Amino acid sequence: MARQEVLGVAEARRQLPDLLAGFSRGSADSVYLGAHRKAVGVLVPVRVYDELRGEREHAVEDAVGSLRAEGLEPSSVATELAGLFASGRITAGQMEAMLLAYHRAA
Structure with missing residues (x-):
């Protein structure tokens, strides 16, 4: 399975409202968080x-x-x-x- 792009803190902060809206609409896509293209965490929908x-x-x-x-x-x-x-x-x-x-x- 190929990994998605890794969002840095600033980019994740900017995209957070849209990411949460996507989760609310039923998206099951994970969002990788980190720095320098190295994931250190992942944001997933509650379900x-x-x-x-x-x-x-x-x-x-x-x-x-x-x-x-x-x-x-x-x-x-x-x-x-x-x-x-x-x-x-x-x-x-x-x-x-x-x-x-x-x-x-x-």
Whole structure:
């Protein structure tokens, strides 16, 4: 998938009313934000964000269900990190690294 152009702060500020109007009209296009053509963030419509968050929550529910089917329960640390992942506060890679660090230290 090809990336869109990256808007700098000044350009994003100028285009923000039009971008929000596009989202209100149903546009699902993402808007990349950054500097020097390097994206550091992305602006997405709420419905796209909600869908992505729902997919994360569903993935966590599936993982917990698989554990329970094996007669196991996730640890309190795993449950906390899964919640952070599901809410979009950490990435899957960060969650994995934190879980590995926790279990190596234990």
